[in-house]
Amino acid sequence: MNQLKGHIFYRLFYFSIPLLVVIMGCCIVFTHKIAGPIYNMENKLEKLLAGENPPLIVLRKGDELQELADKLNATITTFKDLREKSSKNAASPKWLKQSR
Template sequence: MEIFIPLIKWREPMDTKGYKRKIYIVDKKFQFKFVIMLLFFILVTVFTVSFTTFYVIWQNVIEEFFFVPEASKKLGEIYLRTSELLILPLIVLSAIAGIAGVLISHRIAGPVYRMKKVSEEIAKGNLCVNVKFRKSDELHGLADSMNAMITGVRNLVKEDRSTINKIMAVSDKLTKDVKKNKGLKSEVKKTINELNSIIKTLKKNSGRFKTE
């Protein structure tokens, strides 16, 4: 009896040792949104604090010296200079916030990108992959759950292959018995043929996965 053995394409397992991610922009869309949101909240906070501080201080000063012509003119100049001096720190703060946003988002976008690549390998039938992050990355709990899932699926496929081998052994034995006993009913032969067909299907399906 010929048993169909599917051809399993060899796929090199993904290297998870010494995994280092040197590219900081791994998901442009996500990281861009993250940086914009971070800058927005920082600028809103800075403007709110600055406006409140200026309003309280200058309101008291103006009320005190508004009707003094010389003092009023001098205060106007001081106000303009002070406002100009705040522009440079605001630009520097925005630049620092942008860099910090990229670095922080990298700790999230990097792991998400890694899991996406691992998922693509699993979709191809490669179960020899694992999710591995750097210590500084976020989402380690999600990586552990995904690795547990991969291990579980890998074990199930191995068990299925073991079951298929047992069924094949039974089918071989039945086939040999049929050949020895020529008077065996045709229904039994039909059952054996159906069993062989099931074996082929199971082997074809499980052969899609690489477990070792």
């Protein structure tokens, strides 16, 4: 009986280690699918707030937060358009502004 308990223990032990490795691997992959896009979006927003014109957010296939990235891309595009319009208005002569 004691030998049977030891045999069961070793089988459980040798089964649990590969299972633990698989679970850890899945966790790492899943967290990268979330953490990567968050880092990318944060980086682009910091550049936008610093006054730069960052490129649009491009996520890898299979990454999470695709919808949020699309909305942030729309926001970045709107900011770029507004900056472009305001710089054109600031660069035009005063007499042209008054005639409008």
